[in-house]
Amino acid sequence: MTAEVQIRSVSHRFQSFTALEGIDLEIAAGEFIVLLGPSGCGKTTLLSIIGGFLTPSEGEVLIGGRDMTRVAPKDRPTTTMFQDYALFPHMNLRDNVAFGLRMRGVGRKARHDRALEMLEMVGLAAFAARKPHALSGGQRQRVALARALAVEPDVLLLDEPLGALDLKLRRQMQDELKNIQRKVGTTFIHVTHDQEEAMAIADRIVVMNRGHIEHFGTPEDVYLRPRTLFSADFMGEMNRIPVRREGGTSISPLGPLPFDLGEGLLCLRPENIGFDGSFSMGRARLQEVAFFGTHHRCHFVPLKAPDLTLTVNLPQGAHPAPGAEVELFGRDPVLLSEDV
């Protein structure tokens, strides 16, 4: 079961605070969408509006082509997996997972079978008779997922479900979520503030900031070709070099550039600077270096612009001694204008 979701010019205000402003979003059926942004950006508000826990001040929400803007959560083809999981502590896992079916009037035998099936899917069938407090965080998260999926929703909404887990477990659960989503085919809309998590699981990412959408695209798109400085910075570290135009050529503090992108900030990811690339960035002195396991993180000061510092990630074992002067090259540059 799956359905597309359309958000049409949705705005939401809490008293004088504007949480969302003119949001438009087209989500295809079966997509894994991640709403990404810092806290207070409106991502959870948007999720609540899709789930029916909030009615937007303006705009409409369509699920499977039907207007759902004013429909109660229980009558929507959506279910929500809550941040704190909200597993009912007085019910065992089977009854938790079967709860939604029970509310839909499914008979005892049928709903218990289905609950066990769902628990099987998340690998917890053996614990069906246990209560939630006897489980670990990761296990609870799986039960919550099973419970939300047991009623076969068209759209599953996930409110920072991995936030409470430690890093290692989080990575593992990301893979699992992705697998399960592929298996059931339900549209997933997942909220997080962790950009690595977003890139790891999303088909498409919605980068949000201060109540509006900064960028909506695939992880590669959002990371490599950010539309705004905000999404560029939020997705990862970025070197910024100011660029101005003079007589048909682009001039940076490092010297003239061999291409013309216009005026603004030249943005380069640390891994896109190195000893080879598509254009020269002039000579620079290595100031300090730190080993990060997967790479060396180096700070270079360009000789032509001593007040700039470039952060460069060099491959293992391939860095000069501090103090050395080398020529740096860049690739895949993006030119962005200053945020308004």
Add this chain to the structure above:
Amino acid sequence: MRTLSWVYLGAIFTFILLPVVVLVIFSFQDGRLPVPPFKGATLKWYAKILGDRDLMDALVNSMMVAILSSLVAVTLGFLAASGLARAALPGSALMRGLLIAPMTVSYLIIGLGLLQMFNQVGIRPSLLATGIGHVVINLPLCFAILYAAIGEHQKSALQAARDLGAREWQVLWHVAAPMLAPSLAAAFFLSFTFSWDEFIIAFLLTRFDVTLPVEIWSMLRSGLSPATNAVGSLVFLVSVAVVVTLELTLFRKGSK
């Protein structure tokens, strides 16, 4: 469900507030009985009780017993809580249990026990005896509140103070007490309220000098009277004034 909620709220608030409202209204009754019909307003019953020596003495007694017994209870509770939080003592679970135990025993039984013991050792019923009884009932409460207030964070602050060279009493006075000030205040006010309002222990353990609840009790024996309403209303209004003041000053600050 919405309408039903408001109807229920109205009904239950009527039930809860009815006796207080009736009490206060008929304290102004210009007649000899505090029952309908209301014959007009007068302040004479208030004048009467404020001029009543026994009643005013009882009020002062109650105040004294409440303040002193609460101070003792809070101090003992504070010391015990810091002590038990300080080190894992052998049998500390047993000690905690013993300190909390009086909470589960009816006041009547505590009073009766003390009365018998005092009789045997020749201590006469008095305000002092009552105060001792009130410490017994309030100590568990103070201990429980303060023990709960000393969390891991507080424990490490106390440890830091000791590490920096503070003596034990300095730790208690300069670090523990200020840190636990809100809980100390809460424990004190709760104790005060319970002592102030306590009847049966005071009834068993006082004779000539009595506390306010005991004095009111003896007023009741002469039947319904607007004077009793006036006493009750006065106690009520003063308590509410204190609570509102606390709410507006102390707790408002504390909550921010």
Add this chain to the structure above:
Amino acid sequence: MSIERIEKRQGATLVAPALLWTLIFFVLPFLAMALMSLSHLEGRSVVSGPDLRNYAKIFTEASLLKGIAVSLEITVLVTVISVALAWPLAWIIATRVPVRWRRLALLLAVLPFWTSYVVRSYSWALVLGEKGVVMNALVGLGMLSEPVQIMATRSATVTGFVHFFVMLLTLTIYSNLVQLSPNYARAAEDLGASRWQVIRLVILPLTLPGVVTGAFLTFVLCIGDYITPQILGGNNELTLPQLIMLQLGRRGDYPMASALSLVLMLIVTLAYLACARWLKMERV
């Protein structure tokens, strides 16, 4: 001396005053009372036992047995009614009343706490009396042709008790309710539960531990109270505390009063064990 020893000695020094106080003024009197309950009264003098005459008498003499029964009946009735009235009130305040009015509603719900305990019972005597407001209103509205006797009956005692314990339980249940994550109700609703199902299947079971704790408190305070039955219930049927006071007052029968007190304690202890057991089972 090791550091741990010093720590322990200092800890023990701090606990000592409170422990001593509890031992001298709580444990010792209790032991004295237990001992006293094993002696008996002959004429006006106490004959030391140990014997079990008082206890034998309690379980054979009708008036004493009835006191225990009356106390239990009233207490159970009061506990049940109070919980039944307080739960909806706490729930309405926690979920239906707008946030900014919540504190006020709660303050109003416990306002009569601030009258003196003795006065609270007295004011119910005013309200429920033959000439009181309630009878006046009922007769005035034509719902009754003449006043009905409520004062000096069990109904009056129960009303007075329920009034007090509704306030107490509202507070405990309310604090329980607001601690629940709002996501429990949301999750249940999201999965298709109706309002009523949310309450019955999720919220109510989740507050049960709090309710049981509150009910136990009610039970303890109610069964040990002397004032309310004395002022409102009168002397028609005596509760256990009234019987205890009667032994003291009329006959100076300390042994019997002590024995009855221990029975009272036994009942409370049994109730405590039942609650503790239930709460423990609930956790598994």
